[in-house]
Amino acid sequence: MKSIWRNKNWPASLLLAAGAMIGGAAHAVSDLPGGPSVRQLNMPIGVTKIAQEQHFLHTVMMILCTVIFVAVFAVMFYSIWKHRKSVGHKAANFHESVVVEVIWTIVPFLIVILMALPATKVLVAQKDSTNADLTVKTTGYQWKWGYDYIKGEGEGLAFISTLDSSQRAMSDAGAKGEMPVDYLFKVDNPLVVPVDKKIRVITTANDVIHAFAVPQLGVKQDAIPGFVRDTWFRAEKVGDYYGQCQELCGKEHAYMPIHVKVVSAADYTTWVDAKRKEAAAKLDDPTKVWALPEILARGEKVYAANCAACHQANGKGAGPIKPLDGAAVVLDTDHAKQIQVLLKGQNNGAMPSWKQLSDTDLAAVASYTKNSWSNKTGQIVQPAEVLAQRSK
Numbered sequence: 243m244k245s246i247w248r249n250k251n252w253p254a255s256l257l258l259a260a261g262a263m264i265g266g267a268a269h270a271v272s273d274l275p276g277g278p279s280v281r282q283l284n285m286p287i288g289v290t291k292i293a294q295e296q297h298f299l300h301t302v303m304m305i306l307c308t309v310i311f312v313a314v315f316a317v318m319f320y321s322i323w324k325h326r327k328s329v330g331h332k333a334a335n336f337h338e339s340v341v342v343e344v345i346w347t348i349v350p351f352l353i354v355i356l357m358a359l360p361a362t363k364v365l366v367a368q369k370d371s372t373n374a375d376l377t378v379k380t381t382g383y384q385w386k387w388g389y390d391y392i393k394g395e396g397e398g399l400a401f402i403s404t405l406d407s408s409q410r411a412m413s414d415a416g417a418k419g420e421m422p423v424d425y426l427f428k429v430d431n432p433l434v435v436p437v438d439k440k441i442r443v444i445t446t447a448n449d450v451i452h453a454f455a456v457p458q459l460g461v462k463q464d465a466i467p468g469f470v471r472d473t474w475f476r477a478e479k480v481g482d483y484y485g486q487c488q489e490l491c492g493k494e495h496a497y498m499p500i501h502v503k504v505v506s507a508a509d510y511t512t513w514v515d516a517k518r519k520e521a522a523a524k525l526d527d528p529t530k531v532w533a534l535p536e537i538l539a540r541g542e543k544v545y546a547a548n549c550a551a552c553h554q555a556n557g558k559g560a561g562p563i564k565p566l567d568g569a570a571v572v573l574d575t576d577h578a579k580q581i582q583v584l585l586k587g588q589n590n591g592a593m594p595s596w597k598q599l600s601d602t603d604l605a606a607v608a609s610y611t612k613n614s615w616s617n618k619t620g621q622i623v624q625p626a627e628v629l630a631q632r633s634k
């Protein structure tokens with residue numbers, strides 16, 4: 243520890259030493275372009291006009307406050323020292339001095355006006371989300387972000403953005419050794435937007451209050467369940483910009499980063515097309531007629547993901563959870579009864595409703611249970627049958 247004080251850069255060394263003591267090991271971290279920097283103190287200058295104005299305001303206010311602070315305390319300490327009792331000073335008496343009272347009212351008033359004028363201008367501009375080129379709804383979830391492209395190019399696109407699972411695992415393992423430069427900022431699906439376009443961001447949340455914040459873009463807006471708030475940005479530079487949820491929202495609060503990818507207009511159009519194709523590929527056609535082997539393969543996955551927790555992989559159930567192996571309703575050649583159980587649930591929700599699953603998924607899992615274990619019916623339930631039962 244002693245050598246730290248001999249080092250010229252001792253405040254930094256001290257910080258590092260403290261960090262090492264807390265963290266258990268020195269972490270190899272580096273600046274993330276578009277995100278935070280190592281030992282960053284100030285706000286970033288940012289890539290939007292608003293962010294730059296915020297930075298400027300912050301600097302001006304800081305200087306103004308520092309000058310006032312130094313001037314006031316200099317006068318105060320000088321006066322105390324100069325007029326101390328031990329050198330025989332007698333207290334002056336200037337009760338009800340009109341001049342002094344006018345000065346100390348007018349001067350602070352002028353200072354406040356001087357601060358409020360530019361600050362109000364930026365604040366009003368910051369709130370003016372009208373005439374946006376693209377509107378995206380961001381929904382905070384514990385602990386991820388959902389992005390819905392509501393209006394503008396890319397309208398209809400919707401996806402969830404989650405922290406990269408390998409980085410999450412790294413954190414669990416104690417984050418030792420060489421760290422990726424975007425540690426805890428890498429997501430599977432970044433929010434992609436075009437450069438030089440006004441992007442309106444509508445924020446809301448699904449569970450608790452979150453906050454959508456990206457310092458480089460000069461935006462920070464609470465995302466509140468049941469409420470809709472908005473903010474906007476117009477990025478002037480192509481690049482990757484990072485932020486985080488900035489409202490303490492539970493135990494994984496630190497693991498819901500925001501990655502905004504700003505691309506050229508042409509790249510944006512390409513991305514929208516690709517994303518559209520990807521979404522279309524995922525959509526199942528409910529009129530498709532399936533063959534037994536392919537629908538069973540699909541059904542096995544649906545069963546493992548949704549049903550096995552209760553009914554067991556072997557279909558035997560347990561206690562009040564009825565077995566599906568050998569169940570009359572499963573073996574029945576009338577498919578409607580089983581489909582109704584899946585859509586509506588049974589016994590007051592002891593068997594939950596699965597209506598949120600797609601027609602294809604429900605048809606697949608029904609077919610799977612009809613042809614697994616000792617159930618060898620050879621029957622196929624088609625998605626169209628599920629679709630027909632939904633309205634019954």
Ligand SMILES: [Cu+2]
Nearest residue numbers: 452453487491
């Ligand atoms: Cu959050």
